[in-house]
Amino acid sequence: MGKIRDSARTRASILRAATREFSERGYNAASMSGVARRARVSKQLIHHHFHSKETLFQEVHDLKFRPSVEWVEMLPPDATDLIAERFRKRAGDAHYIRFLTWEAAGRRGHEVPGYEARQRRIAEYGAALRKIQKSGALPAEVDCRLIQLSILALATYPMAFGQITRLVTGRAATDPRFQKDWCAFLRWVGQRLFAGTRVRAKALPGPRKLKKKILK
Numbered sequence: 001m002g003k004i005r006d007s008a009r010t011r012a013s014i015l016r017a018a019t020r021e022f023s024e025r026g027y028n029a030a031s032m033s034g035v036a037r038r039a040r041v042s043k044q045l046i047h048h049h050f051h052s053k054e055t056l057f058q059e060v061h062d063l064k065f066r067p068s069v070e071w072v073e074m075l076p077p078d079a080t081d082l083i084a085e086r087f088r089k090r091a092g093d094a095h096y097i098r099f100l101t102w103e104a105a106g107r108r109g110h111e112v113p114g115y116e117a118r119q120r121r122i123a124e125y126g127a128a129l130r131k132i133q134k135s136g137a138l139p140a141e142v143d144c145r146l147i148q149l150s151i152l153a154l155a156t157y158p159m160a161f162g163q164i165t166r167l168v169t170g171r172a173a174t175d176p177r178f179q180k181d182w183c184a185f186l187r188w189v190g191q192r193l194f195a196g197t198r199v200r201a202k203a204l205p206g207p208r209k210l211k212k213k214i215l216k
Helices: 002-029 032-039 043-050 053-069 079-091 094-106 115-134 144-160 162-169 176-194 207-215
Strands: none
Touching (some): 002 032, 002 043, 002 053, 002 094, 032 053, 079 115, 079 176, 094 144, 115 144, 144 176
């Protein structure tokens, strides 16, 4: 039992170190040596547990990052909250957003690591959105893939490009006040895009008020 517990602790330590390595350096620049230094173990021991950087990445993504993208079970009951709720969850996982930013910058033209598993989860989210669309809560005339992409873009951009967020609003993307105001704005956008005739325009908050709050 002692060896089993030690092996589990070693694996957990390596995964924590790999999470930081991938998040801070990106997939291309991350190395098994870097993970070994962070975990304070030998590179040979990492290879013993995970065999390759690709395998280690997949374990990190599934065990550490996957909870932040398990969106199917967490879709809000009201379609007008889809964008705001996606941002709220993404804002709580800076490591994953940092990883995505590094990955996008470093792997242009290259195959996405863990492509099949990640594409499967993206497809699951798309299928859930199509069900919502068929229920009439999302506009039927819009390609659901574009709705999905717009949700992910609006939910991720302010955190992924924090320097732009600060330049535009004067606040850090991690500032709770900014996040509160951005969520309010995203709900307003969601109501405009997805509420249809169920919500009268005069009942929606105006964008000027939201703009003033963000820029204060």
